[in-house]
Structure formats: C-alpha cells, structure tokens
Amino acid sequence: xxxxxxxxxxxxxxxxxxxxxxxxxxxxxxxxxxxxxxxxxxxxxxxxxxxxxxxxxxxxxxxxxxxxxxxxxxxxxxxxxxxxxxxxxxxxxxxxxxxxxxxxxxxxxxxxxxxxxxxxxxxxxxxxxxxxxxxxxxxxxxxxxxxxxxxxxxxxxxxxxxxxxxxxxxxxxxxxxxxxxxxxxxxxxxxxxxxxxxxxxxxxxxxxxxxxxxxxxxxxxxxxxxxxxxxxxxxxxxxxxxxxxxxxxxxxxxxxxxxxxxxxxxxxxxxxxxxxxxxxxxxxxxxxxxxxxxxxxxxxxxxxxxxxxxxxxxxxxxxxxxxxxxxxxxxxxxxxxxxxxxxxxxxxxxxxxxxxxxxxxxxxxxxxxxxxxxxxxxxxxxxxxxxxxxxxxxxxxxxxxxxxxxxxxxxxxxxxxxxxxxxxxxxxxxxxxxxxxxxxxxxxxxxxxxxxxxxxxxxxxxxxxxxxxxxxxxxxxxxxxxxxxxxxxxxxxxxxxxxxxxxxxxxxxxxxxxxxxxxxxxxxxxxxxxxxxxxxxxxxxxxxxxxxxxxxxxxxxxxxxxxxxxxxxxxxxxxxxxxxxxxxxxxxxxxxxxxxxxxxxxxxxxxxxxxxxxxxxxxxxxxxxxxxxxxxxxxxxxxxxxxxxxxxxxxxxxxxxxxxxxxxxxxxxxxxxxxxxxxxxxxxxxxxxxxxxxxxxxxxxxxxxxxxxxxxxxxxxxxxxxxxxxxxxxxxxxxxxxxxxxxxxx
Ligand code: ADP
Numbered sequence: 062x063x064x065x066x067x068x069x070x071x072x073x074x075x076x077x078x079x080x081x082x083x084x085x086x087x088x089x090x091x092x093x094x095x096x097x098x099x100x101x102x103x104x105x106x107x108x109x110x111x112x113x114x115x116x117x118x119x120x121x122x123x124x125x126x127x128x129x130x131x132x133x134x135x136x137x138x139x140x141x142x143x144x145x146x147x148x149x150x151x152x153x154x155x156x157x158x159x160x161x162x163x164x165x166x167x168x169x170x171x172x173x174x175x176x177x178x179x180x181x182x183x184x185x186x187x188x189x190x191x192x193x194x195x196x197x198x199x200x201x202x203x204x205x206x207x208x209x210x211x212x213x214x215x216x217x218x219x220x221x222x223x224x225x226x227x228x229x230x231x232x233x234x235x236x237x238x239x240x241x242x243x244x245x246x247x248x249x250x251x252x253x254x255x256x257x258x259x260x261x262x263x264x265x266x267x268x269x270x271x272x273x274x275x276x277x278x279x280x281x282x283x284x285x286x287x288x289x290x291x292x293x294x295x296x297x298x299x300x301x302x303x304x305x306x307x308x309x310x311x312x313x314x315x316x317x318x319x320x321x322x323x324x325x326x327x328x329x330x331x332x333x334x335x336x337x338x339x340x341x342x343x344x345x346x347x348x349x350x351x352x353x354x355x356x357x358x359x360x361x362x363x364x365x366x367x368x369x370x371x372x373x374x375x376x377x378x379x380x381x382x383x384x385x386x387x388x389x390x391x392x393x394x395x396x397x398x399x400x401x402x403x404x405x406x407x408x409x410x411x412x413x414x415x416x417x418x419x420x421x422x423x424x425x426x427x428x429x430x431x432x433x434x435x436x437x438x439x440x441x442x443x444x445x446x447x448x449x450x451x452x453x454x455x456x457x458x459x460x461x462x463x464x465x466x467x468x469x470x471x472x473x474x475x476x477x478x479x480x481x482x483x484x485x486x487x488x489x490x491x492x493x494x495x496x497x498x499x500x501x502x503x504x505x506x507x508x509x510x511x512x513x514x515x516x517x518x519x520x521x522x523x524x525x526x527x528x529x530x531x532x533x534x535x536x537x538x539x540x541x542x543x544x545x546x547x548x549x550x551x552x553x554x555x556x557x558x559x560x561x562x563x564x565x566x567x568x569x570x571x572x573x574x575x576x577x578x579x580x581x582x583x584x585x586x587x588x589x590x591x592x593x594x595x596x597x598x599x600x601x602x603x604x605x606x607x608x609x610x611x612x613x614x615x616x617x618x619x620x621x622x623x624x625x626x627x628x629x630x631x632x633x634x635x636x637x638x639x640x641x642x643x644x645x646x647x648x649x650x651x652x653x654x655x656x657x658x659x660x661x662x663x664x665x666x667x668x669x670x671x672x673x674x675x676x677x678x679x680x681x682x683x684x685x686x687x688x689x690x691x692x693x694x695x696x697x698x699x700x701x702x703x704x705x706x707x708x709x710x711x712x713x714x715x716x717x718x719x720x721x722x723x724x725x726x727x728x729x730x731x732x733x734x735x736x737x738x739x740x741x742x743x744x745x746x747x748x749x750x751x752x753x754x755x756x757x758x759x760x761x762x763x764x765x766x767x768x769x770x771x772x773x774x775x776x777x778x779x780x781x782x783x784x785x786x787x788x789x790x791x792x793x794x795x796x797x798x799x800x801x802x803x804x805x806x807x
Pocket of ligand 1: 709712737739740741742750755756757758765766768769770
C-alpha cells in the first residue's frame with residue numbers, strides 16, 4: 062500500500078506524461094503532466110481508445126501489435142511516435158511502453174511514459190543541417206576545419222583537409238601531432254611554438270602558413286587560422302579550433318612577388334638605381350633606396366609633394382626639368398610611353414647631385430585618367446663628371462686638331478670631309494664652310510683623282526693604314542700641290558669604320574728639288590758619256606803617240622827627255638784610269654737597282670776568281686764562313702765585295718794576307734765582315750777614306766785612285782745599309798757593311 066502511495070505521488074508529480082491503458086488499449090488513467098501535454102482532461106480521455114492521442118491511426122495499430130501484445134511483451138525500449146494534442150498540435154513523443162502485471166504475473170495493463178522531444182529533434186536536425194552546410198561551405202571554399210583538445214592533443218578535422226591527409230572523416234585517431242607531421246620539417250617547430258604561445262595568451266589569433274605534403278606527396282601551402290575556443294574552470298585554454306585553407310596559388314604568387322621585389326631591389330642597387338612613385342590624385346611624391354637616402358639624409362623613403370618638387374630642383378635646371386617632368390605628372394598624351402629627364406636635385410647635405418629619371422604613367426582609372434606614375438632614378442654624378450672630362454678632352458683635341466701646324470682632315474665612311482685643320486684651310490686657301498661636308502675627292506687634281514677614287518680612299522675606308530701615299534691636290538686658286546699623305550682609320554668594336562684621319566705634307570718643294578736632281582743626273586750622265594768617249598779619245602791619242610815618240614826617237618832623246626816622255630805616258634794612263642773609275646762611280650749611282658736573290662757565297666767565289674791573279678801574286682788566302690742568300694742588286698753587291706777583298710789583298714803587310722769573309726744576322730739586316738791582317742788604318746781616317754779620291758798613301762807605295770771605297774759606300778747606301786771600318790795601324794782591318802734582310806728599292 063505504501064508502495065502504491067509512493068507510486069501515486071510519483072505518477073502525479075512526474076514531469077513526463079504517464080498514461081495507463083488496459084489490454085484493449087483503452088485509457089484508464091492519465092497523470093497531470095499528460096493532461097497538460099495533450100490538453101485533454103482525465104474525464105475527456107477515460108475509457109477512450111488510445112487512438113485519440115495519435116496523429117496517425119496507422120501508427121496506433123502498428124505500435125499496438127509491436128509493443129502492446131500481452132502474449133509477447135516487448136522490451137521497454139523508447140520509440141518515437143507522432144502524437145496529436147487536443148488543440149491539433151502534432152509533436153514527437155518519445156515513448157516507453159511498460160507492461161503492468163497482477164499478482165499472478167498476468168499482464169493487465171500497459172504504462173506509457175511519453176516525453177515531448179519535438180524541440181530536441183528539431184535542434185538535432187538543425188544541427189545536422191548546419192553540419193552539412195558547414196561541410197559543403199568548407200569544401201566549396203577549399204577550406205577545412207579543425208578542432209583539437211589541447212590537453213589530449215586529440216581532435217577532429219573536416220573539409221578538404223581530410224582529403225589532403227587522406228583520412229576518413231571522422232577519424233578518432235586524429236591528433237595535433239599527426240596534423241603536424243604533414244608539415245615540412247622546417248615549419249614544425251614554428252607551428253608548435255605558435256600553439257604554445259596561444260595557450261599562454263589566448264587573446265592571440267592563430268595565423269600561420271606552412272608548407273605541407275599531401276597524401277599524394279605533392280607539396281602545398283596551408284594556412285591555419287583559428288583561436289582558443291574553450292577554457293576550463295580555471296580559465297586555461299583547452300580547445301583550439303579554426304579553419305585551414307590551401308593557399309598554394311596565393312602563396313606561390315606572393316613568394317614569387319617577394320622574390321621579384323628582392324631581385325628588383327638588388328638589381329636596382331647593383332645599377333645604382335632607385336625607384337620613385339607619384340600618386341597623381343594626392344600629388345604625393347615618394348623616392349626610395351639610395352636616392353631617398355641622399356635626398357633626405359636618412360634611411361627609408363623620401364616623401365615630398367608635387368607642389369614642393371620645384372624647390373628640389375637646381376635653379377639652373379628648373380624650367381627645363383619642370384617641362385621634361387610634365388609627362389610624369391600630367392596626363393598629357395594618353396600615352397604610357399617612357400620619358401626621361403636629367404637634372405640636379407638638392408641633397409640633404411646641401412649639395413646638388415645629378416640624377417637621371419626615367420618613368421611613365423603606370424596606372425589609370427576607369428575613365429583612363431592617369432592616377433599614378435612611377436619609374437627609376439639614377440645618380441649620374443660620376444657619369445656627368447666623366448662626360449664633362451670627356452667634353453674637355455674633346456674640346457682640347459679639337460683645339461689641337463684645328464691649330465696644329467699640319468694639314469689634317471677627317472672623312473666619314475662616305476668619303477666626306479667632317480673636320481679640317483686651320484693649317485689645311487690656309488694652305489689650300491679655302492674657307493671651312495666650303496670644305497666641311499664635301500667629298501675629299503673634290504680637292505684632288507684630276508690626274509690623281511682616279512687613283513684616289515678607286516684605290517687610295519676605298520682602301521683607307523676599309524681600314525688599311527696608309528703611309529706616305531703620293532697624291533696631287535689642287536688649291537682654290539687652281540695651283541697644284543704635290544703631297545704625301547698618311548691615313549689612320551678608326552673603327553668601332555664591330556670593325557665598322559667610323560672615320561679616317563688624314564695628314565698631308567706638301568712636298569711640292571721637294572718634288573721640285575727632285576726634278577732638279579733628275580735634270581742634274583741626266584746632265585751628269587751626258588757628261589759621263591762625253592767623258593768616256595770624247596775625253597778618252599784624246600787621252601788614248603796622247604798615250605799612243607807618246608809611246609810612238611819614245612820608240613822612234615829613243616836614240617835621239619837624252620835621258621831627261623825619255624823620263625819626261627815616260628811621265629807623259631804614265632799621266633795619260635792614270636788620267637784614263639781616273640776617268641774609268643769616275644764613270645763607274647757615276648754609272649753605279651744612276652743605274653736603277655735590280656733586286657733579285659743573291660747568294661753571297663757564290664758571289665764571293667766569283668770575286669775571288671776575278672781577283673785570282675792578285676791573290677796568287679800576294680800569296681793570299683781568302684776564307685769564308687757560311688754566307689746567306691739575300692735580296693739585292695747582284696752587280697752592286699759584287700762590286701762591294703770585289704773592292705773590299707781587292708783592298709784587303711792590296712793593303713797587305715809583310716805577312717801573307719789572310720782574309721775572312723763572314724756574316725751575322727742582326728734583327729732586320731745582315732752584317733757582312735771582310736777581315737784582313739794587312740797594314741791597318743789609323744782610326745782618325747776611318748770615315749774619310751770613304752769619300753771619293755781620298756787616299757792615305759802615295760801612288761808609288763800603293764796604286765789606286767781613291768774611288769773604290771766611295772763606290773762601296775754608295776752601293777751599300779742604295780740598299781739601305783751602312784758601311785764602316787774598325788782597325789788599328791799594323792793590326793789589320795775589319796770592313797763591315799749591312800744589307801737589309803728584305804731589301805727595298807730606292
Ligand atoms: P784606293 O785603294 O784606290 O786608294 P780606296 O777608296 O779603295 O782607294 O781606298 C781608300 C784608302 O783607304 C786607301 O788609299 C787606303 O789607304 C785605305 N784602305 C782601303 N782599304 C784598306 C785596307 N784593307 N787596309 C788598309 N788600308 C786600306
């Protein structure tokens with residue numbers, strides 16, 4: 062009974078609705094909670110079938126079979142059914158059906174405990190819906206979410222991060238450590254340190270971007286954003302939640318941009334360039350880098366405004382610089398082409414620095430109005446200094462060029478005169494205006510023009526250096542002048558001719574002297590012919606008739622007369638020898654050089670055989686070392702050798718003559734030595750003996766005319782060589798002469 066009382070008070074006080082039905086499922090009893098839930102009173106419901114409370118009668122039937130079968134009572138498990146209140150509201154009732162038995166154990170009634178769970182179900186489904194929404198939002202944004210318990214380190218991840226990690230969602234083993242393992246090793250310590258910092262200061266936000274490896278082993282950039290989302294009673298952080306996004310595209314672009322900016326900065330630094338920017342809407346002018354440092358005197362950017370810009374300019378450059386900077390500051394032409402300006406800007410130290418600014422309009426608004434310009438600024442002080450030094454140098458060169466007392470002119474590759482010296486103008490009697498721009502050919506005499514036009518100038522322009530080319534120019538007055546001209550060609554790096562510098566020397570006077578000399582030579586030749594024929598003829602007669610007189614009148618003439626006659630014959634013969642030698646000398650001088658390869662060894666052999674009688678008579682020995690073959694006039698060189706070897710035999714001492722012919726090579730010429738052991742020569746006369754008719758001995762001691770060495774000297778000099786003697790009296794002599802290895806014609 063006590064139990065029944067207890068049950069009764071529980072029945073009426075229970076917050077859950079309790080309804081008692083009989084085996085027919087007719088309502089026997091309802092508690093107040095059920096009355097208030099359903100809106101029916103006990104009186105309304107008593108003896109009514111339970112169907113009245115169901116929203117759908119089919120449910121009543123179904124549940125009746127399943128749950129309220131006294132023969133097979135079901136386990137009292139909660140199930141949800143749609144009920145209807147008196148007012149018609151349908152709600153979800155979570156119901157548990159419990160059979161009630163009598164003393165014999167027979168089921169007599171059923172107890173239905175009903176709880177309105179509509180709200181709970183609604184909440185649950187709303188939660189489920191929002192979960193779906195969140196998941197689809199995350200995956201469509203390429204984002205994922207994470208939430209971790211900071212004490213256990215366990216938690217969950219959702220959205221794309223699951224695919225990234227290759228895990229099924231939800232995964233109970235998901236932990237912060239596991240998440241961290243996908244990060245590149247260099248990012249792991251930073252990631253953990255950030256989380257530790259968050260634990261310590263939960264006001265902070267998590268925002269970290271790391272390189273991470275996907276399950277397919279590709280590397281991506283992940284950005285984690287979040288914050289502490291739960292605290293324990295002591296206020297300690299216990300949960301970290303947030304979102305994670307794949308930001309590879311943005312990050313790669315950002316990093317490329319950073320790299321580009323760094324490269325740009327380095328490039329600017331290396332090129333001593335800085336950059337500038339003008340916001341045309343506000344007129345704000347910003348200069349960065351080294352130029353900023355120089356303008357402001359401190360690190361960081363230099364900021365000024367367009368209205369203050371003129372103050373920054375050197376007064377001398379101001380108007381020009383303002384004009385040139387207009388394309389940077391105003392939308393002049395709708396063009397985005399680059400512009401340039403050079404000016405001096407006031408530096409923080411108070412001085413002026415030369416700068417070159419290049420730039421253009423870099424941004425326009427939707428209407429095409431320029432809103433920003435930007436570009437580079439370069440300190441060009443060094444360059445300016447150099448270029449002004451170069452200008453000075455150029456000016457100096459121009460002054461020297463013009464004032465130099467030489468006939469100079471310069472032509473371009475087209476053969477036109479681009480510069481000319483004052484001396485040239487004076488000498489040629491032209492004004493500068495009449496010369497500059499004219500073809501050089503115009504100033505040549507017609508008889509030189511063709512050669513100049515076809516050979517001299519084309520070769521010069523091609524780059525051939527020319528020395529002493531003879532040409533004939535014509536003055537403004539029409540007077541012709543003979544010149545020799547030399548030319549030097551200046552070429553650029555690619556070998557293209559820039560210009561040719563020509564220097565000419567007026568050799569008209571020399572030419573006249575040469576012509577005169579030629580005339581004299583011709584006269585001399587004539588004289589020589591006269592001498593050989595006309596003079597020799599009477600001499601021969603004197604000599605012949607003297608001999609005849611001597612033979613015929615030998616018996617008649619006294620000794621004095623005979624001696625006089627001998628003198629006469631001797632004098633005539635000497636005279637003849639002198640004339641012969643003189644003729645040889647003059648012929649040697651006037652005959653043109655005939656260059657050919659001359660084998661000296663052969664030539665010496667020929668000479669000695671020609672001198673055989675004298676050599677033999679003197680008991681002389683002529684030796685020769687290895688002698689070269691060289692270019693020269695065979696006749697002249699033969700004459701040189703013959704005269705020198707002949708003298709070596711002639712001017713012998715007591716001892717039998719020992720003669721050595723040798724040669725040695727010195728740079729561009731051969732030196733030939735003829736060494737003897739003869740009487741030697743006093744060094745005081747070493748030069749004199751080479752002059753014509755110069756002798757150191759009287760005729761009675763050594764025969765001769767004194768012309769032999771003069772012929773030697775002349776022949777050597779015509780080959781471009783020289784001759785000398787080294788000797789001491791009584792010690793023999795060495796006569797030496799040089800011959801060029803490559804002979805030139807005179
Ligand atoms: P020449 O032999 O007809 O006198 P050269 O012109 O050949 O005329 O010589 C001039 C002078 O130089 C000679 O008179 C002689 O005194 C001197 N001389 C030339 N060759 C020798 C030599 N090998 N040794 C010594 N004296 C020499």
